Amino acid sequence: MTRTPESEELAARFSTADEPVLRAVYDSYGGIVRRAAAAIVFDASDADDVTQQVFVDAWRARATFDPALGSLLGWLLTITRRRCVDRLRARDRERRDVVAMAGQRPPVQDRVDPARVIDRIVVTDALAALSDGQRQVLELAFYDDLTSAQIAGLTGLPLGTVKSHMRRGLVQLRRRWEVDRGAPE
Numbered sequence: 001m002t003r004t005p006e007s008e009e010l011a012a013r014f015s016t017a018d019e020p021v022l023r024a025v026y027d028s029y030g031g032i033v034r035r036a037a038a039a040i041v042f043d044a045s046d047a048d049d050v051t052q053q054v055f056v057d058a059w060r061a062r063a064t065f066d067p068a069l070g071s072l073l074g075w076l077l078t079i080t081r082r083r084c085v086d087r088l089r090a091r092d093r094e095r096r097d098v099v100a101m102a103g104q105r106p107p108v109q110d111r112v113d114p115a116r117v118i119d120r121i122v123v124t125d126a127l128a129a130l131s132d133g134q135r136q137v138l139e140l141a142f143y144d145d146l147t148s149a150q151i152a153g154l155t156g157l158p159l160g161t162v163k164s165h166m167r168r169g170l171v172q173l174r175r176r177w178e179v180d181r182g183a184p185e
Helices: 005-014 019-041 044-060 072-101 114-128 132-142 148-155 159-180
Strands: none
Touching: 005 019, 005 072, 019 044, 019 072, 019 148, 044 072, 072 148, 114 132, 114 159, 132 148, 132 159, 148 159
């Protein structure tokens, strides 16, 4: 979406605490924010909740928005991405809570093992050596359990770039793992 004089004026008015402008901002950008949220969380109800939270957060933080630094839509989509990650993490916590409340023991692979702690340290160190793009994509994929399409929607990167970052990052991690484990390359 390109900047227009109307969008520039709306952005300028938004940061000055003009309450009627919130409705105008929602009317202009609510659909885009909702579609972005739905593309990431894959649930209509969660997308509606995220959209509402985005506009509440934006209104509360309106004084921090600077139209000279970027578009209002870009700022809203950044908030959307953060709220979507929060919602996906909450969904995962809820799933774990349901399992715990049902009296089920966690799977064996979730129990702490000293060897796994060392493995995690090695992986964390190897992730730190990756480029920012590769590290972000791999963390979203493995720590937040997001698909390539969800990562693309969340980061704004093309799907092909997400897949390339994932592939190259995994190759580098594999090389590091083999070196740390003494495996031949």
